[in-house]
Amino acid sequence: MTTVLETRVLRKAFGGITATNDVSFTLPAGARHALIGPNGAGKTTFVNLLSGVLLPTSGSIFLNGEDVTEWSVRKRSRAGLARTFQINQLFADLTPLQTIMIAINERENAARSWFRSFGARKDLVGEAVELIESLNLADVIHNRVGSLAYGKQRLLEIAIALAAKPSVLLLDEPAAGVPESERDQILNVVAALPASVSLVLIEHDMDLVFRFAKTISVLVNGALFVEGSAEEIARDPRVRQVYLGEEVINHG
Amino acid sequence: MSVASATDMSAAAAGPASLRLMSAARWRWYEFLFWGIAVACGLSTLAPALGFTVPVIPTKLMLMSEILILGLLALSIDLTLGYAGLVTLGQGAFFGIGAYTAGLMAKYGAGVAPLSDPLLGLLGAGLAAGVVGFATSFLVLRGSDLTRLMVTLGVALIVEELVNKLKDITGGTDGLQGVMSSSVLGIWDFDLYGYTAFWYALGITFLCFWFCRRLVNSPFGYSLRAIKGNALRARAIGMPVNARLIQVYTLSAFIAGVAGGLLAQTTQFASPDMVAFHRSADSLLMVIFGGAGHLYGGLIGAAIFRVMQDFLSNITPQYWLFWVGIVLILLVLFVRNGVIGLMMAASQKYIAKVPPKSGALK
Amino acid sequence: MLTILFDGVAYGMLLFVLSVGLCVTLGLMNFINLAHGAFAMAGGYLTVVMMNWYGISFYWCLPAAFIVSAVLGVFLERTLYSRLYDKTHLDQVLFSIGLIFVATAAVDYVMGASQQIINLPAHLNGRFEFLGASIGVYRLFVIVICGLLTVALQFVIGRTRFGSRLRASVDDGRVARGLGIDVTFIFALTFAFGSGLAGLGGALGASILSMDPTFPLKYMIYFLIVIAVGGTTTITGPFFASILLGVADVAGKYFVPSIGGFIIYSIMVLVLIFKPEGLFARSTKR
Numbered sequence: 001m002t003t004v005l006e007t008r009v010l011r012k013a014f015g016g017i018t019a020t021n022d023v024s025f026t027l028p029a030g031a032r033h034a035l036i037g038p039n040g041a042g043k044t045t046f047v048n049l050l051s052g053v054l055l056p057t058s059g060s061i062f063l064n065g066e067d068v069t070e071w072s073v074r075k076r077s078r079a080g081l082a083r084t085f086q087i088n089q090l091f092a093d094l095t096p097l098q099t100i101m102i103a104i105n106e107r108e109n110a111a112r113s114w115f116r117s118f119g120a121r122k123d124l125v126g127e128a129v130e131l132i133e134s135l136n137l138a139d140v141i142h143n144r145v146g147s148l149a150y151g152k153q154r155l156l157e158i159a160i161a162l163a164a165k166p167s168v169l170l171l172d173e174p175a176a177g178v179p180e181s182e183r184d185q186i187l188n189v190v191a192a193l194p195a196s197v198s199l200v201l202i203e204h205d206m207d208l209v210f211r212f213a214k215t216i217s218v219l220v221n222g223a224l225f226v227e228g229s230a231e232e233i234a235r236d237p238r239v240r241q242v243y244l245g246e247e248v249i250n251h252g
Numbered sequence: 253m254s255v256a257s258a259t260d261m262s263a264a265a266a267g268p269a270s271l272r273l274m275s276a277a278r279w280r281w282y283e284f285l286f287w288g289i290a291v292a293c294g295l296s297t298l299a300p301a302l303g304f305t306v307p308v309i310p311t312k313l314m315l316m317s318e319i320l321i322l323g324l325l326a327l328s329i330d331l332t333l334g335y336a337g338l339v340t341l342g343q344g345a346f347f348g349i350g351a352y353t354a355g356l357m358a359k360y361g362a363g364v365a366p367l368s369d370p371l372l373g374l375l376g377a378g379l380a381a382g383v384v385g386f387a388t389s390f391l392v393l394r395g396s397d398l399t400r401l402m403v404t405l406g407v408a409l410i411v412e413e414l415v416n417k418l419k420d421i422t423g424g425t426d427g428l429q430g431v432m433s434s435s436v437l438g439i440w441d442f443d444l445y446g447y448t449a450f451w452y453a454l455g456i457t458f459l460c461f462w463f464c465r466r467l468v469n470s471p472f473g474y475s476l477r478a479i480k481g482n483a484l485r486a487r488a489i490g491m492p493v494n495a496r497l498i499q500v501y502t503l504s505a506f507i508a509g510v511a512g513g514l515l516a517q518t519t520q521f522a523s524p525d526m527v528a529f530h531r532s533a534d535s536l537l538m539v540i541f542g543g544a545g546h547l548y549g550g551l552i553g554a555a556i557f558r559v560m561q562d563f564l565s566n567i568t569p570q571y572w573l574f575w576v577g578i579v580l581i582l583l584v585l586f587v588r589n590g591v592i593g594l595m596m597a598a599s600q601k602y603i604a605k606v607p608p609k610s611g612a613l614k
Numbered sequence: 615m616l617t618i619l620f621d622g623v624a625y626g627m628l629l630f631v632l633s634v635g636l637c638v639t640l641g642l643m644n645f646i647n648l649a650h651g652a653f654a655m656a657g658g659y660l661t662v663v664m665m666n667w668y669g670i671s672f673y674w675c676l677p678a679a680f681i682v683s684a685v686l687g688v689f690l691e692r693t694l695y696s697r698l699y700d701k702t703h704l705d706q707v708l709f710s711i712g713l714i715f716v717a718t719a720a721v722d723y724v725m726g727a728s729q730q731i732i733n734l735p736a737h738l739n740g741r742f743e744f745l746g747a748s749i750g751v752y753r754l755f756v757i758v759i760c761g762l763l764t765v766a767l768q769f770v771i772g773r774t775r776f777g778s779r780l781r782a783s784v785d786d787g788r789v790a791r792g793l794g795i796d797v798t799f800i801f802a803l804t805f806a807f808g809s810g811l812a813g814l815g816g817a818l819g820a821s822i823l824s825m826d827p828t829f830p831l832k833y834m835i836y837f838l839i840v841i842a843v844g845g846t847t848t849i850t851g852p853f854f855a856s857i858l859l860g861v862a863d864v865a866g867k868y869f870v871p872s873i874g875g876f877i878i879y880s881i882m883v884l885v886l887i888f889k890p891e892g893l894f895a896r897s898t899k900r
Contacts, residue, residue, distance in 0.1 A: 397703035573719040
């Protein structure tokens, strides 16, 4: 199987704290991979390194075989790496349709135009509408994003990432903070993602992880603790200890 | 549901959705009204010749030209502030550069016919300001709003110092005398009453406005809104954020330069006052008065600001700053989006009471 | 040569006292109060009124200027400024420009547009020679007062319980709140104190800086430069920035008067470009 995303001894230090500690990680094409770990294990830092929001202290990152370590967020995105954010990063004053159109225009290099009307290209609008419908956002397509329910905003967060037609998608806690009633919608959307997209799911919620992930990496204190198939990880006593240990600390 | 039928359905939905997206760019009745009023103001000056008497307006022709020009300057700020979210406290620098460029071209080009052509002068003014805008645009890409405010202010202060110190070229504090543009399009001379000046300013302002209107309703314009909304997300969808900001900042400088050139040509004068700090501050205030992010805000703001200045200065000369300050404080504390924001809130209340016939449009 | 250095240091010390309150409040609340100079103007004009109208001694004017400006500061902070902490920098800037306009027009209305002149006590006038430098007695007085204030400030911030709470709040307001520190109270107090210092600076500077209604606008740029160069996380940063600016400004005006303000504006822009992190290290990280 081909590798789409790879890190080699990736390290990120903030002052004296090593948030990512020599992580070597490979993601095969079509993967359904979960990245788990207790609070403060460095999951989000790792995603920020992969997507280029942060630059690593040392080590390198490869996307589809190319060294992208020094690339900007934008360049990685155009090379097929999309992500969602743990905290919504949306355009509050626009509508979902406008938001998705902006993303599609960017992908199609149609956003440089100064004189075309926004929304004049029916083919692209059709694609945007289709994407929005497939993510259960059709009923709010013309509403102001800032006024949407939180669950809808989380869906839009995924929709924007998908609009770039990525080959690798990093989902940073897609269901975090979503009320129970709206949770299923997001789970279904994640489950229905096409196989052409290789998926990395960063999650805290074990139910979600074991529902979708075929393979799992456990991150502890910034370092890769253990990797394996979902079954192996579920049975691994060390993983249990890590989580139980955390529980004890939490309650203590 | 099969994939094919889903695609068909969205294809069918694409039409209305596309129209819905483009409807933001449609000309509305109040826009015709706005420009109609501007034209009517100009036409009213002909009234005395036809035997009517229209109070106030005819004597205020120069004031109206100035309002248009300040409106154009404010429009250039609205482009960066209202759409791209870039704050600037130094737009006066580009205005002044435009004014001096057009002024110098008219002054020294008097013998050399094409140089003193007013339209060419405006182009020169815009280009000169645009070049400086491009060069300084790299300074506003980094840092917080506060850094941007300080950098743009710093650039404006440097330009102001330059204008004051380069006496040989700019005439120093005395200003640039003897700015005489040739006739507009070779037909209309600039007259003493300011008829030509008014129509010329109106024409240029409208042209620039029309251009900006196309721009903000283009994919480019929406990418600016995205940057303003969330630059991190804009980058994550692959948007070249810095390049877009450089483009819009340069364009905004160009338009501010054109506005400056217009003022120099119509008043036949360029002075350090045109690059002073208060230009930058005033023009920013006009956008805030009117409401940012609607293009009309700057024009409306300029009209209110200038009329208020004219009115209050007659009652209490030099203390009108006091009232500007009071209005500014009240605006920041209590009103969002200036006059346009107030009008939109009022119209929404009205719509809430009377349901419109076509419920689809906002 | 030494004279210029001396005058520059005196001027820089004065700038520090004028601007330190702004630096701390900016670091504390991420709030940019461009109208800071208005408090200095209040102190300066209070001195003018007390001395020229009522003939009160200059030495009484200094504490009075501090107290009145501080009270004015805390009043405005509680009534107006506190509503703006969660607004954008642009709103804050517009608001404080509005305040500057009101203050400028009000002072103009009451006191007139011309520059105010005060007559210092005779024993503070005059110069003497020292190591080949011509030292102005008043400038020495300014340096001593400002130096004492700086040492006192450093002590308060570095050694006292209030100081440690203040530093914690500047470092991370949220964490400080979580630790039970009353950041709002600390801020109000700091704002008052900073305004008071500005007022005192205005009183001290009434005879050196030109005291007229445009004062807040004229010195706004100086304050901004101090912030730009010195940063907002310590008070030693603004201190050295002020001294540097004072010396550069005095020397610039002396040696190359034709260039005028050009030097300091360029310094500001250059620092902002090449060392923006020296500026707002915390807000540039998005």
